[in-house]
Amino acid sequence: MSEAPKPRVVAGEAVAALDIGGTKTAAAIVTRHGEVVDRVTAATPGRAGATAILDTAADLVDRLRARATGTHIRALGVGSAGVVDHRTGRVLSATDVLAGWAGTDLSGRLRELLGLPVAVINDVHAHALGEARHGxxxxxxxxxxxxxxxxxxxxxxxxxxxxxxxxxxxxxxxxxxxxxxxxxxxxxxxxxxxxxxxxxxxxxxxxxxxxxxxxxxxxxxxxxxxxxxxxxxxxxxxxxxxxxxxxxxxxxxxxxxxxxxxxxxxxxxxxxxxxxxxxxxxxxxxxxxxxxxxxxxxxxxxxxxxxxxxxxxxxx
Known part of the structure; x- marks a missing residue:
């Protein structure tokens, strides 16, 4: 697992974000203006199944929340590999790089693990939104x-x-x-x-x-x-x-x-x-x-x- 060596503490409000890929999962704290103020990454346990992938992702967010002193994390945004139903946050299909990923209620399970409102989209669409809105x-x-x-x-x-x-x-x-x-x-x-x-x-x-x-x-x-x-x-x-x-x-x-x-x-x-x-x-x-x-x-x-x-x- 790797992480930013010197996270910058931001008082007030922010959201957490996840990028779940076939080999790596990244998490970040992001301001309303699209500024990444802290991030951590870990290898995606793709062969271990959906529960292991979600646990790894949730752990990364928890690590960020623990050191975000004075910052209220309002919600979680997720970009995930696979075809994702943007309305329900459920993974419709995925390659076998992520074992058991298809059918996962990504939005619901992360909401249960982290207690945050969750918005989910495919990772390429998330990348596009980043460049279109802030890039x-x-x-x-x-x-x-x-x-x-x-x-x-x-x-x-x-x-x-x-x-x-x-x-x-x-x-x-x-x-x-x-x-x-x-x-x-x-x-x-x-x-x-x-x-x-x-x-x-x-x-x-x-x-x-x-x-x-x-x-x-x-x-x-x-x-x-x-x-x-x-x-x-x-x-x-x-x-x-x-x-x-x-x-x-x-x-x-x-x-x-x-x-x-x-x-x-x-x-x-x-x-x-x-x-x-x-x-x-x-x-x-x-x-x-x-x-x-x-x-x-x-x-x-x-x-x-x-x-x-x-x-x-x-x-x-």
């Missing part, structure tokens, strides 16, 4: 957020509200067909989807297919590209172009005020970003050429800030 997209009426990491997700924010969809499943951008993916198998069971070629694991596997050389992860591919490996550079550019092509199509459909791109794969650097932006411009209609494509500025705090903003909304 690089603040001030835009509509924001399309794209997260490119182990998977590829999206969120569309209109007037500060996420459009979660009729089945709370909006945003599976990685599972749209991509011409760059060919017939590659996707983690969802389909073929030829964007995630199969442009996610972190997808790009790593593409490098192995092209070279026959095993690599540990995308960081190793990025290091080889930086060292002059031509194939590694081609793979980096491919990833950016594939995401950019998809983003361009989404811009044509949604006409957002701004696009924000975040996630671990964005760390591939300027060559990846340039390939993405070039592909966006090749795909977008002339009248949409000026839609800005921005890098996420809040980083790993974004889902915490977004989830906290939902908690504040519920008690405003």
């Amino acid at each position: 690089v997209a603040a001030g835009y009426e509509t924001t399309l957020f794209i997260a490119v990491g182990t998977g590829i997700g999206a969120s569309f924010v209109v007037g500060g509200t996420v459009l979660a969809g009729a089945h709370s499943a909006a945003g599976h951008a990685g599972h749209q067909p991509s011409p760059y993916a060919g017939q590659l198998p996707c983690t969802c069971g389909g073929q030829g989807h964007l995630e199969a070629i442009a996610s972190g694991p997808g790009l790593t596997e593409e490098y192995v297919r092209r070279t026959g050389q095993p690599v540990d992860d995308l960081r190793a591919v990025a290091a080889r590209a930086a060292d002059g490996d031509a194939t590694a550079r081609e793979v980096v550019l491919l990833g950016g172009a594939a995401v950019g092509s998809a983003v361009g199509g989404l811009i044509n459909m949604l006409d957002p005020g701004a696009v924000v791109v975040g996630g671990g794969v964005t760390g591939l650097g300027e060559p990846w970003w340039q390939a993405l932006r070039d592909a966006v411009r090749r795909e977008t209609l002339p009248s949409l050429d000026d839609v800005p494509v921005l890098a996420s500025t809040l980083g790993s705090d974004a889902p915490l800030i977004g989830a906290a903003s939902l908690a504040w909304e519920g008690i405003a």
